[in-house]
Amino acid sequence: MKSRILVIDDEAAIRDSLRMILEYEGYEFLGAATGQDGLAMVERENPDLVFLDIKMPGMDGLEVLQRIKAANEAVPVVMISGHATVTTAVDATKLGALDFIEKPLASERVLVTIRNAIDRSRLADENRSLKRVVEVRHQIVGESPHLKKVMDAIRRAAPTNATVLITGESGVGKELVARAIHRNSLRSRDRFVQVNCAAIPDDLIESELFGHEKGSFTGATEKQIGKFEQADKGTIFLDEVGDMSLKTQAKVLRVLQEGEVERLGSARTIKVDVRVIAATNKNLEDEIEKGTFREDLYFRLAVIPVYVPPLRERKDDIPLLVRHFADLFARDNNFRPKRITPAAMDVLQRYRWKGNIR
Numbered sequence: 001m002k003s004r005i006l007v008i009d010d011e012a013a014i015r016d017s018l019r020m021i022l023e024y025e026g027y028e029f030l031g032a033a034t035g036q037d038g039l040a041m042v043e044r045e046n047p048d049l050v051f052l053d054i055k056m057p058g059m060d061g062l063e064v065l066q067r068i069k070a071a072n073e074a075v076p077v078v079m080i081s082g083h084a085t086v087t088t089a090v091d092a093t094k095l096g097a098l099d100f101i102e103k104p105l106a107s108e109r110v111l112v113t114i115r116n117a118i119d120r121s122r123l124a125d126e127n128r129s130l131k132r133v134v135e136v137r138h139q140i141v142g143e144s145p146h147l148k149k150v151m152d153a154i155r156r157a158a159p160t161n162a163t164v165l166i167t168g169e170s171g172v173g174k175e176l177v178a179r180a181i182h183r184n185s186l187r188s189r190d191r192f193v194q195v196n197c198a199a200i201p202d203d204l205i206e207s208e209l210f211g212h213e214k215g216s217f218t219g220a221t222e223k224q225i226g227k228f229e230q231a232d233k234g235t236i237f238l239d240e241v242g243d244m245s246l247k248t249q250a251k252v253l254r255v256l257q258e259g260e261v262e263r264l265g266s267a268r269t270i271k272v273d274v275r276v277i278a279a280t281n282k283n284l285e286d287e288i289e290k291g292t293f294r295e296d297l298y299f300r301l302a303v304i305p306v307y308v309p310p311l312r313e314r315k316d317d318i319p320l321l322v323r324h325f326a327d328l329f330a331r332d333n334n335f336r337p338k339r340i341t342p343a344a345m346d347v348l349q350r351y352r353w354k355g356n357i358r
């Protein structure tokens with residue numbers, strides 16, 4: 001498809017010469033002689049790139065630029081001027097202009113600018129669609145009454161700062177629930193820091209969580225900021241919390257009680273403002289019986305308990321999940337979406353799904 005380029009300049013000679021250059025190179029040219037007309041065209045024609053003169057009678061280029069950006073930040077704008085001064089260039093970049101070219105216009109320079117600008121906005125588009133893909137992957141699919149209860153719990157828990165304990169079998173979606181709580185919380189602009197307590201060796205977990213000073217133990221060659229500090233103002237997700245040693249449990253309890261951490265090898269306490277979400281596929285009450293989990297920590301964590309039931313108890317979700325994943329994988333692999341016959345769906349619905357959704 002031809003890229004469409006709008007030139008806003010009061011000088012007819014400039015518009016004409018740009019028209020020649022652009023059309024010769026196979027671009028579609030749009031022209032406007034005033035800022036006012038230009039703005040209307042940006043809105044109506046949604047060009048891929050705008051060349052914008054700075055000095056124009058009436059509304060000048062910087063004002064037009066501001067208005068374009070206010071209406072749609074994504075439109076790439078390149079400023080043109082015969083009176084280029086460093087300060088206007090800086091002003092224009094601050095206001096969101098991508099680049100700056102000077103009159104008289106050299107056709108090579110114009111074409112390079114166009115290529116750069118259009119490549120860059122294509123990249124930005126790709127980033128936007130990547131972000132959408134991430135969102136699709138973190139989407140919680142399902143409409144069963146069981147899952148609705150989970151969604152209600154997410155909605156209720158999200159705006160608070162209360163600690164949440166998510167339980168359920170392996171693969172039921174505990175991490176998704178944790179992310180959804182963070183995403184819907186007031187902390188969503190800050191970080192979601194995940195710690196897999198089962199995957200980190202016991203002698204490293206404390207420095208992972210709380211950080212350490214350089215030289216605090218053999219092998220501590222550099223200072224390390226702990227996950228609690230990294231998550232300041234955001235959310236920390238303590239995954240597989242049932243696998244944490246009693247010693248680490250005692251330290252985590254202290255953070256929850258005092259809201260402060262100490263790096264290993266340092267006596268200084270650091271205040272942290274962190275919301276804690278924990279998850280486990282163990283039955284912590286059993287672990288308390290066995291003496292492997294602290295009861296006081298359990299009560300601190302389970303302020304809002306959220307139980308995610310296994311898939312076999314919410315068979316209504318299976319057809320929706322099957323379609324969701326079939327579409328996702330088809331898209332990933334450039335297949336046409338698969339159709340699933342009612343008989344096949346029936347088999348899928350009766351299956352036991354020991355690994356649940358994972």
Ligand SMILES: Nc1ncnc2c1ncn2[C@@H]1O[C@H](COP(=O)(O)OP(=O)(O)OP(=O)(O)O)[C@@H](O)[C@H]1O
Nearest residue numbers: 139140141142169170171172173174175176357358
């Ligand atoms: N309701 C759902 N809709 C869509 N995808 C889901 C749903 N529940 C789980 N998933 C997907 O299933 C996989 C497992 O989910 P998740 O990691 O959240 O489960 P988990 O309970 O933390 O599992 P584990 O105990 O194995 O760590 C992920 O890829 C997740 O995206």
Ligand SMILES: [Mg+2]
Nearest residue numbers: 174175239279
């Ligand atoms: Mg998990």
